[in-house]
Amino acid sequence: MIPTPLLRPRRLRKNPAIRAMVRETSLSPEDFILPLFVVEGENIKKPISSMPGHFQMSLDHLAKEATEIQSLGIPAVILFGIPAHKDACGSEAMSANSIVCRAVQALKKAAPHLYVIADVCCCEYTDHGHCGKLVGQDVDNDATLELLQKQSLVLAQAGVDMVAPSGMMDGMVAALRVALDGAGFSGIPIMSYAAKFASGFYGPFREAAESTPQFGDRSTYQMDPANGREALREAALDYEEGADILMVKPAMPYLDVLSQMRAAFDIPIAAYQVSGEFAMLKAAAQQGWLDHDRVMLESLLSIKRAGADLILTYFAKEAATKLG
Ligand code: PBG
Numbered sequence: 215m216i217p218t219p220l221l222r223p224r225r226l227r228k229n230p231a232i233r234a235m236v237r238e239t240s241l242s243p244e245d246f247i248l249p250l251f252v253v254e255g256e257n258i259k260k261p262i263s264s265m266p267g268h269f270q271m272s273l274d275h276l277a278k279e280a281t282e283i284q285s286l287g288i289p290a291v292i293l294f295g296i297p298a299h300k301d302a303c304g305s306e307a308m309s310a311n312s313i314v315c316r317a318v319q320a321l322k323k324a325a326p327h328l329y330v331i332a333d334v335c336c337c338e339y340t341d342h343g344h345c346g347k348l349v350g351q352d353v354d355n356d357a358t359l360e361l362l363q364k365q366s367l368v369l370a371q372a373g374v375d376m377v378a379p380s381g382m383m384d385g386m387v388a389a390l391r392v393a394l395d396g397a398g399f400s401g402i403p404i405m406s407y408a409a410k411f412a413s414g415f416y417g418p419f420r421e422a423a424e425s426t427p428q429f430g431d432r433s434t435y436q437m438d439p440a441n442g443r444e445a446l447r448e449a450a451l452d453y454e455e456g457a458d459i460l461m462v463k464p465a466m467p468y469l470d471v472l473s474q475m476r477a478a479f480d481i482p483i484a485a486y487q488v489s490g491e492f493a494m495l496k497a498a499a500q501q502g503w504l505d506h507d508r509v510m511l512e513s514l515l516s517i518k519r520a521g522a523d524l525i526l527t528y529f530a531k532e533a534a535t536k537l538g
Pocket of ligand 1: 420
């Protein structure tokens with residue numbers, strides 16, 4: 215005989231009203247940060263084939279985009295620059311006239327209230343595609359810190375609101391903090407890509423940012439996908455070095471790491487739903503195998519439920535439109 219259940223969770227699922235009343239997590243356009251790719255030139259809006267709806271954009275298009283982003287209620291963007299010239303140490307990234315510095319200025323002019331974050335890394339600017347200066351076949355950690363300091367200073371001078379170092383160099387948060395504070399930019403926060411894994415899910419981004427390593431891979435600086443405890447250690451180091459926000463990247467394959475970081479730290483946690491996560495949902499939806507809007511919102515909700523306060527996502531505009 216089957217006993218009559220005494221406890222019936224289904225009571226609270228009976229209709230939309232009660233389901234809404236007991237819902238634990240909700241999404242809002244304010245949760246999102248939209249990544250943007252900016253290139254030299256004029257009137258360029260070149261589609262990125264593996265990321266439908268995303269483009270490499272010249273400054274004129276970026277300015278138009280800014281107003282639309284703002285009107286959707288998305289508070290922030292994160293910029294990635296594709297320079298005209300690349301060299302061994304990514305000199306373009308350290309120029310006050312770099313494509314990202316000019317993009318910061320263009321965005322601030324077009325949409326003064328849009329919060330502008332800049333990714334701080336060398337890989338889009340180096341001819342070898344690695345995230346710093348090389349010694350032999352590997353990235354020289356401490357020499358790269360100096361490049362990252364210079365890069366963040368030109369960005370600060372250009373008026374960026376926040377810097378986000380993504381190169382997984384040891385000591386990068388402290389290096390940036392010292393450089394920024396020393397130049398009078400103590401008010402600029404650092405969002406650290408604290409637990410960034412050496413992931414296959416970055417594939418489409420590397421097409422978008424033209425930053426594929428020309429030899430080898432990033433496993434000597436980005437984290438081994440197998441390591442959860444080490445991710446917490448990386449986060450603890452960045453926290454101690456003064457990071458204002460800690461990020462986990464990618465998001466969906468690392469929700470366990472995200473949730474542990476949320477529990478371990480008292481500062482905001484960000485998650486980056488990366489290009490490959492976006493591309494696979496888009497591709498399946500285009501085939502008619504998944505319901506686009508449903509999986510888009512479910513993926514973002516899961517990331518938020520796991521503990522993200524901020525979500526970097528290529529779905530920002532579509533999700534904001536849907537939620538709005
Ligand atoms: C640059 C950087 C990468 C991403 C963000 N910043 C690429 C990489 O490490 O190869 C990936 C973002 C994405 O896949 O959407 N260091």
